[in-house]
Amino acid sequence: MVQPRMGGPSDTLPASDGDGSIDATVRRAQQGDVNAFEAVYRAHAPAIHALCRRMVGTERDARDLVQDVFVRAWEKLESFRGQSSLATWLHRLAVNVVLNHLRTSKRDGLRLIDDVDDATFGSRSSPAASVETAIDMDWALAQLPAGARSVFVLHDIQGYSHDEIAQMTGIAAGTARAQLWRARRALTRLLDL
Amino acid sequence: MSNDNHLTEEERQGAADDSLDAERLREVEQHLASCDACARDVASLRMLMSRIPTAESSTDLDDLWPSIRSRIDESKVVSLDAAPSDTMPTRPRRGIVWIVGAVAAAVAILIVSLPPIRTSPRATSPNVTGDTESNFIGVADSTSAYEAEANALLNQLELQRAMLPPEARSSVDHDLRVIDSAIAEVKDALVRDPNNPALRRLLASSYRQKVELLKRASGAS
Numbered sequence: 001m002v003q004p005r006m007g008g009p010s011d012t013l014p015a016s017d018g019d020g021s022i023d024a025t026v027r028r029a030q031q032g033d034v035n036a037f038e039a040v041y042r043a044h045a046p047a048i049h050a051l052c053r054r055m056v057g058t059e060r061d062a063r064d065l066v067q068d069v070f071v072r073a074w075e076k077l078e079s080f081r082g083q084s085s086l087a088t089w090l091h092r093l094a095v096n097v098v099l100n101h102l103r104t105s106k107r108d109g110l111r112l113i114d115d116v117d118d119a120t121f122g123s124r125s126s127p128a129a130s131v132e133t134a135i136d137m138d139w140a141l142a143q144l145p146a147g148a149r150s151v152f153v154l155h156d157i158q159g160y161s162h163d164e165i166a167q168m169t170g171i172a173a174g175t176a177r178a179q180l181w182r183a184r185r186a187l188t189r190l191l192d193l
Numbered sequence: 194m195s196n197d198n199h200l201t202e203e204e205r206q207g208a209a210d211d212s213l214d215a216e217r218l219r220e221v222e223q224h225l226a227s228c229d230a231c232a233r234d235v236a237s238l239r240m241l242m243s244r245i246p247t248a249e250s251s252t253d254l255d256d257l258w259p260s261i262r263s264r265i266d267e268s269k270v271v272s273l274d275a276a277p278s279d280t281m282p283t284r285p286r287r288g289i290v291w292i293v294g295a296v297a298a299a300v301a302i303l304i305v306s307l308p309p310i311r312t313s314p315r316a317t318s319p320n321v322t323g324d325t326e327s328n329f330i331g332v333a334d335s336t337s338a339y340e341a342e343a344n345a346l347l348n349q350l351e352l353q354r355a356m357l358p359p360e361a362r363s364s365v366d367h368d369l370r371v372i373d374s375a376i377a378e379v380k381d382a383l384v385r386d387p388n389n390p391a392l393r394r395l396l397a398s399s400y401r402q403k404v405e406l407l408k409r410a411s412g413a414s
Contacts, residue, residue: 031408038258045254045257046252050246050247053252063254067257070261071265071268074265136244137244137245138246181202181206184206187241188237188238188240188241191241191244193237193238
């Protein structure tokens, strides 16, 4: 699903195939080899960080969550059986960690979008309006309520279906779809598209 | 297809993300060719879709690893071990005896050197760094987890005993007795000083050594 981008020898770490076979490095990590787990971390951290960053909207929270995800992954790694790719397994784990974080966050929780109005999502004076597109998008994503942002990230960036999102977030599939559409609408306004 | 002669929201969104089936998409495209309002709206959504970032990050994350490693080590309770766990699977058999000896020696030293009664876990152990309530709970958790795992492995080993060479069987039994003796001593010390975090760490560490010994013994059979 996701290719490693960080430098170093970990770039050669192959993903597990999702066919029940587990890569030797992952297997060593499962047996308690922390150095092997570091290679797993280096191979998968960029994708996990991107997921966390876009779902929570702030870099500081994202970095904290990346740590939480990999500590949790270490604890649960023994349960990885290779039936999906390790990247998929880690993504699922990360989504759960982030959603739990958002649910317990007093600031925003998993708030959804009630209405895409100009007062909330009018962006014309956006401080990021003249910056690079990717930064614009990250800025715009951060303006969305956490629940709607999560739906958008999970569907349009990570490729999960509405049913899967419903299962992960606890909202109805129809609500997930409506929130996706509203999130897109809000983003087009925020980005002045 | 349309509501008030315009595309529905579902059709607009579907046209933007290519989720419409071919026939419906053809109808929608026909409408877009003749309706500026819908065409503008769908174009804006399509523009958004084209800006969706890849699911990767180019941020430097190397600096996060030491903290993750530290948390992993904490959960494994390795602070009193002489041998790091990541090198253990490749160690020769005689290394086991050495580790067991180290644990037993550590037990003896700790029991002798620690004052018997403590009133506050935080104030009790100057030789254990980073003591917090959560660490304390984590150590207790890891102890019970190791204990459960050790019991499961013991059962497994019983089934495989016959496949072990006599010399290995005897060696494993000896090592287990030493570790169990260390565990018993620490448990006794904990009865006298139940809030001592250093003893709890040592207990968890002893269990971990037992689990590793059993895993290796199971693997050797």
